[in-house]
Amino acid sequence: MSQEKVVQVLNDLAADVVMLEPGDLAGLGQLLNGLDELEKPEVCLGLDYLHPLAEKLRDAVVGIIYDEFAESEKSILLLSSLITEMQDALRNGGTSSVAPELAPDLPETAFGPENDETTVVEAVLCATPVDEIGTDMSAVESTAALAVESQEEDREENPEEDLAVDEELFAGVDFSQDEDLYQGFIAESNEHLDTIEENILSLEQDPENLEILNSIFRPFHTIKGVSGFMNLKQMNVIAHHLENLLDDARNKKFYLDGAATDLILDGVDFLKQMLLQLNHAICGGQPEPMPVQSFLNRIDTLHQVLLGVEPAQAAAAVFSESYAEDEVDDLQPPPKIGEILVREGAISPADLEDALTEQKTSAGIHPEQGPRKIGKILVELKKTDIKTVARAIRQQQQPQPKESSGGGSAIKVDTEKLDNLVDMVGELVIVQAMLKQDPDISALTTRKVAENMAQLSRITSSLQKVAMSLRMVPIKQTFGKMVRLVRDLAKKTEKEIELVMSGEETEIDRNMVDLIYDPMVHMIRNSADHGIEKPEERRAAGKNQVGTITLKAFHGGGNVIIEIVDDGRGLNVEKIRKKALERGMINEHDQPSDQELFNMILAPGFSTADKITDVSGRGVGMDVVKKAIEKLRGVVEVDSTPGQGSVVTIKVPLTLAIIDGMVVIVGRERYIIPTLNVVESLRPLPEQYHTVQGQGELIRVRDRLLPLVRLHQVFKCEAQTTEPWQALVVVVEHESEQFCLLVDKLVGKQEIVIKSLGERLKDLPGIAGGAIMGDGRVGLILDVAGLVRR
Amino acid sequence: MAQTVERTGFSSGTPQKFLTFALAGEEYGITIMKIKEIIGMMPVTVLPQTPAYVKGVINLRGKVIPIIDLRLKFALEYAAPSERTCIIVVETEDKENRQILVGLIIDAVSEVISLKGDEVEAAPKMQSQFKEQLILGLAKCENGVKILLDIDKVINHEELVGIDPEIAV
Numbered sequence: 001m002s003q004e005k006v007v008q009v010l011n012d013l014a015a016d017v018v019m020l021e022p023g024d025l026a027g028l029g030q031l032l033n034g035l036d037e038l039e040k041p042e043v044c045l046g047l048d049y050l051h052p053l054a055e056k057l058r059d060a061v062v063g064i065i066y067d068e069f070a071e072s073e074k075s076i077l078l079l080s081s082l083i084t085e086m087q088d089a090l091r092n093g094g095t096s097s098v099a100p101e102l103a104p105d106l107p108e109t110a111f112g113p114e115n116d117e118t119t120v121v122e123a124v125l126c127a128t129p130v131d132e133i134g135t136d137m138s139a140v141e142s143t144a145a146l147a148v149e150s151q152e153e154d155r156e157e158n159p160e161e162d163l164a165v166d167e168e169l170f171a172g173v174d175f176s177q178d179e180d181l182y183q184g185f186i187a188e189s190n191e192h193l194d195t196i197e198e199n200i201l202s203l204e205q206d207p208e209n210l211e212i213l214n215s216i217f218r219p220f221h222t223i224k225g226v227s228g229f230m231n232l233k234q235m236n237v238i239a240h241h242l243e244n245l246l247d248d249a250r251n252k253k254f255y256l257d258g259a260a261t262d263l264i265l266d267g268v269d270f271l272k273q274m275l276l277q278l279n280h281a282i283c284g285g286q287p288e289p290m291p292v293q294s295f296l297n298r299i300d301t302l303h304q305v306l307l308g309v310e311p312a313q314a315a316a317a318v319f320s321e322s323y324a325e326d327e328v329d330d331l332q333p334p335p336k337i338g339e340i341l342v343r344e345g346a347i348s349p350a351d352l353e354d355a356l357t358e359q360k361t362s363a364g365i366h367p368e369q370g371p372r373k374i375g376k377i378l379v380e381l382k383k384t385d386i387k388t389v390a391r392a393i394r395q396q397q398q399p400q401p402k403e404s405s406g407g408g409s410a411i412k413v414d415t416e417k418l419d420n421l422v423d424m425v426g427e428l429v430i431v432q433a434m435l436k437q438d439p440d441i442s443a444l445t446t447r448k449v450a451e452n453m454a455q456l457s458r459i460t461s462s463l464q465k466v467a468m469s470l471r472m473v474p475i476k477q478t479f480g481k482m483v484r485l486v487r488d489l490a491k492k493t494e495k496e497i498e499l500v501m502s503g504e505e506t507e508i509d510r511n512m513v514d515l516i517y518d519p520m521v522h523m524i525r526n527s528a529d530h531g532i533e534k535p536e537e538r539r540a541a542g543k544n545q546v547g548t549i550t551l552k553a554f555h556g557g558g559n560v561i562i563e564i565v566d567d568g569r570g571l572n573v574e575k576i577r578k579k580a581l582e583r584g585m586i587n588e589h590d591q592p593s594d595q596e597l598f599n600m601i602l603a604p605g606f607s608t609a610d611k612i613t614d615v616s617g618r619g620v621g622m623d624v625v626k627k628a629i630e631k632l633r634g635v636v637e638v639d640s641t642p643g644q645g646s647v648v649t650i651k652v653p654l655t656l657a658i659i660d661g662m663v664v665i666v667g668r669e670r671y672i673i674p675t676l677n678v679v680e681s682l683r684p685l686p687e688q689y690h691t692v693q694g695q696g697e698l699i700r701v702r703d704r705l706l707p708l709v710r711l712h713q714v715f716k717c718e719a720q721t722t723e724p725w726q727a728l729v730v731v732v733e734h735e736s737e738q739f740c741l742l743v744d745k746l747v748g749k750q751e752i753v754i755k756s757l758g759e760r761l762k763d764l765p766g767i768a769g770g771a772i773m774g775d776g777r778v779g780l781i782l783d784v785a786g787l788v789r790r
Numbered sequence: 791m792a793q794t795v796e797r798t799g800f801s802s803g804t805p806q807k808f809l810t811f812a813l814a815g816e817e818y819g820i821t822i823m824k825i826k827e828i829i830g831m832m833p834v835t836v837l838p839q840t841p842a843y844v845k846g847v848i849n850l851r852g853k854v855i856p857i858i859d860l861r862l863k864f865a866l867e868y869a870a871p872s873e874r875t876c877i878i879v880v881e882t883e884d885k886e887n888r889q890i891l892v893g894l895i896i897d898a899v900s901e902v903i904s905l906k907g908d909e910v911e912a913a914p915k916m917q918s919q920f921k922e923q924l925i926l927g928l929a930k931c932e933n934g935v936k937i938l939l940d941i942d943k944v945i946n947h948e949e950l951v952g953i954d955p956e957i958a959v
Contacts, residue, residue, distance in 0.1 A: 423852025669836055715838030755854040757837075757847060759884055764839060770847055770854040778835040778847045778854050 003090070006047060009038050010087050017080045031061050031079070032386065053086045062386055182282050185226055186275050192219035193268045193275075198480040200261050200268075201487055207255045216264070217246040223271065234292045235274050241299045242267045245306070254306040263302050265484070270295055347384050355381060415510070418470055422657075425460075425467040426753060430776045432460045469507070471655065475553045475560070476504035478513055482524055486549060489528040496535050496546040497528055503553035508560050509655035515632055516562070516652065519625040523564045523648050524549065526622070531568030531646060541643065543567070555654070559634070562650040571598055571640035598638040598646075602626040625650075633659065633676055657754055661771070661781065663747035664730065667717040670779040671743075672752055672771055677784040679731040679738060681746055686725045699729055699740045706731060709787060710742045714766060720744040734784045741787070750774075754781065805904040808929070810936050811878065811896045814866040817936040818896075819903070819929060824941050826879040826891060828899055831871045845895060850879065857893040863944065874898035882942045892945050903936070905929050910938065 013034045016027060035058050038050070060082060064075050199215045206212060224239035242264060249256050256264070270290070277287040341347045355377045378384050435441060436453055444450075479501050490497040508516070532538075532547035539545050550565040576597045580586045585600055592600075604623035629636045634652030653659070661672035662681075682701065690698045690705065697708040708729065712719035721727040721744060729740040752771040755778075756762065768783035808819035809828075834846040834857050843862035847854050857877060861868060877893040884890050913925040926938040 420852075427849075427852045717836065717838065755852075757854055758856065758890055759886070759888060760890065761837065761840075761847070761856055764837060766838070770835070772849050772852065772854075776849055777833055778849050780835065780837070 003047065006038065006050070006090060007087075009034055010083060010090065013038075014080065014083045014087070017076065017083060025065065028061055028065050032058070035061070047090070049089060050086060053082065053089060057082045057086070065386065179282055182230065182278065185230055186279055189223050189226070189275055190272065192223055193272055194477075194480065195219050196268050197265065197484045200264055201483045203256065204258070204261050207257075210250065213246065213250050213256075217243065217250055220246060232274075232278065234290070235271060235278075237296060238267065238271060238274075238292065238299075241296055241303075245299060245303050248303070248307065257306075260302060260306060263299065267295075267299070341378065341384060341388065347378060351378065351381070351384075413470075422467045422471070425464050426772060427776075429460050429464050430772065430774065432456055433774065434776065468655070471510050471657070472507040473510050473513060474504060475506050475508050475513070475562075478508075478517055478520065479504050479551055479553070481517065482520065482551060485521060485524055486528060489525065493529055493532075494534065495528070495532050497532055498546050498548050499551065500548055501551045506553040506555060506560060507654075508553075508652075509657065511656050512560075512632065512652065515628065516650070519628045519636075519650065520562070520564070522622070522625045523650075524551075527564060527566040527568065527646070527648075531566035531570075533569050537569075541569075556651075558660075559651045559653055562652075564648045564650075565645065567645040570642040570644055570646050571601065571638070572642070573597055576600060595639065598640055601638060602636060632656065633674070658751055659754060659781075660749065661752045662730065662749050663773075663779065664728075664741075664743040665720075665745040665747060666711045666715065666743050667719050669715075669717065670747065670773065671711070672779050672781045673730060673732060673741070673784065674768075674781065675749060677732045677734060679733050681728055681730040683728050684724050689724050697724075699724065701731060701740070704738070707739045708742060709739055712742070712744075714787065732784050732787075734788050737788055739788070741782075752779070752781070805906045807902055807904050808936070808938060809878070809902050810900040811876070812898045812900055813860055813864070813896050814869070817900060817934060818860075819905075819936045819938045820878065820880065820941050821938075822902060824880045824882060826881050829877050829879065829893075831875045831877060831895070848877075848893060850891065850893070853891065855879070855891045855893055857895060858945070859895045860944075861895070861897075869897065871895070872897075880941050880945070882945050884946060890945075903929070903931065905938075913937075 013031060016030050016034065035054055038054050057079065060075065060079055064079075196216050196219050199212050203209065203212045203216065220239050220243045224236055224243050227235035227239060245260070245264075246256075248254065249260075274290060277290065281287045342349055342352055358377050358381065379386050436457065441449070441453070482501075483499055486497055486499040489495075527549050532549070533541070533543075535545040538547065548567050550563070552561075552563040552565065554561055573594050577586070577592075580592075580597065580600050581588070583603075585603065586592055602622045602625070626636050629650055629652060632652045633656075634650060637649045637651075638646065639649070640646035660675040662675055662678050664671050664673060680701075684699050684701075688700045689708075690700065692698060697710075698705045699708050700706075708724065710719070710722075712722070719727070719742075724742055728743050728746055730743055730746070731738055731740055752773075754768075755770045755772060757764070757767070757770050761767075766783055766786045768781045768786070770778045771781055773779045807822045809822050809825055810817050810819045812818075829850070832848055834848055836846040837844060837856075840846075843859050845857040845859045845862075847856055859868075875895065875897060876899050877895055878899070879891055879893050881889055881891055909931075910927040910929050912927055914928075924940055924944050926940045929936040929938055
């Protein structure tokens, strides 16, 4: 009877172990429950030989809970082999034939060389079967020695690893096999490197912040891991060395100073360069050699120098305080085990005090063992039991997986799928609207139908909102890249510049992100090079010697507004006026306002910089900015106060997919004129209409004569009316050139979703694209620029 | 015969399926591999400055696709849409190997037929405007001859933008 019960419990245990994953404390707790069951006297009556094994299993489980073993996966293997052993022992009625052979090699497989010596011995102690099943202590010693030896061996391997580095880049890697895999790796690594860049600059401000340090450490760790897996040796080695450097900084062996952050940034660049080469290699090119070894030497040299520096005493004290209690993981300063237990009421504050004292005394006696775990001490002092501690550790670790995976709830989706979804939702909205307006349906007066229709429209509109928001990403990503830029610019121009950002959460269309990057870089370069003065100049002007560039983003009136503000010297109005005169942009008698003059710097080739630096000043830049922003249907404005700095405002629509349009009718078709191009609409009087040589038609709008373009003639269709004074003209503008479009009717203004007409039709003169109208039919969007060129 | 096999990709063993349809009293066929769907006639937005056979564009569930009137494309007489008029939506590749959807206006859909290699003959040289290179072959069936179209070529052999004087009606 009892034997059957034991078999069943063991089977359950075995199943639990199979399901167990590293860090799965709930599963471990279940194992402990199973063991409790097993050790009940009525269960294992007469099966005494199982006791030592069960004890051992318990020790192993407890060890895993305490996180004593570095390689949790292997320790799980250890658990399963222990259970197998127990099952075998049960089957053979107590004479375990497997145990002796199994025992010596267990510790070796279970614990990798990463363990320090003490842990290895300890681990071997709790993993090796004790005398009862026939292993003596010498086996323990020899295994421990073995493990230590292998650890040393591993250290000696390092020089070899370095020798292999200067081989040809990516030698022996077959890209043809898994091209997608490598492409994915490149994309992912670039993202990681960007994160590092962003964070390292925050670290400079706050070198003691462990959280920031971790956010730099983690991406390197990932790159190291993946590149190793993909057999990209050189990348792996570089990432590994940088990771080591960061790890020591993490362990408070030293602080990362300016030289170190420079090195890490260089490391980021180096890895990025390697990724470029990798991409080149995937495409069949020959990668150029890179000075991997010399870079490694640089890392190592700096590492040694840093290690020589003693950390500040105060910091060391902080370290022993905060790290004495637990070392479960230091990604985020998690609540301490003791605190959790007190909060849960499992122990009293006095118990915690006792345990902490105990911890300190034992640390004083055996300083070489490092601090003991508080949970373990509490159990030893019989203040609580291991299961409670396990639960507390689980609670402590809970928020962490989310942290470390960096938004683990996010998935990557093909943009095509996303576009399809948005298309479908758009159609759903139209169908829903048509259904609602259907006379047959509106004739139905049942409440049920009305309710369901209302529900349907609620769901469709929220679905539409969600679908549209899928394309939106925070502007943070773009802002983040500027941090590095400003830092480099400050170095190059020997200035002190601080970058302040606000509104990083402001969302912007995914497609917009890349397009807005270049203009922003230009503007920031300008601010750093021309705007911000040198420190001595700033001091002389009574300003803080550290200049500030502020990046602001916010939503306003259906637009995203980005402001780049600097507190530099501001624009020189006189200089701009002179330059504008020189270039014939204004004449002597013009009295342009300051505002107008400021915006002249956006003209092509306009630069007021006295000397050309390698940063900016060639006069290209501002007009590039203007062009790029106009392409996004946005505007740029410049404002400035002499001596106090300037403000550049970039205003772009929230999304590229939607425009505001004026719907007009010509003949039987509807056309949409982008509102951005529309100046006004009017019905001219016959006397406002003029002809030139009987052909060219002009409309006099107030004091200006504007050419008339008859849309029905351009599009060769039949108009309802041909006389301008019976129809309507819409005055449109493109690059300050105005003309009148003759249309039949104005329907109104509405927001429309732009649809491409496809490759085959994209070159239609005068047509920019299509749009799905409220009735589900296609309307055509006019390309005003194309009509001008006719 | 050998030429047919090569050009149509037919092997005498495995039959291929074709959708057949009526156009100006003749029967045509398109391989069903290229056909996305068949929809009823719907209002088409006229595109200015395109050849007459480009009827315009429609909204196919959120996607704007061009519509070609096959009668006009083949320089046949224009016919006003009837109840049986359909749009066959085909998926083809353009010259840059991008997948594109194009709608073809035809008189009426007939049936799906299975054809083996030996039932198809190469198109004879004809003294007409009809461009023979657009034809995969001629299928001999019990109820007459069906003209099998190489739909990729039909759609790609001329630009949709710009007026082609030869084809424009």
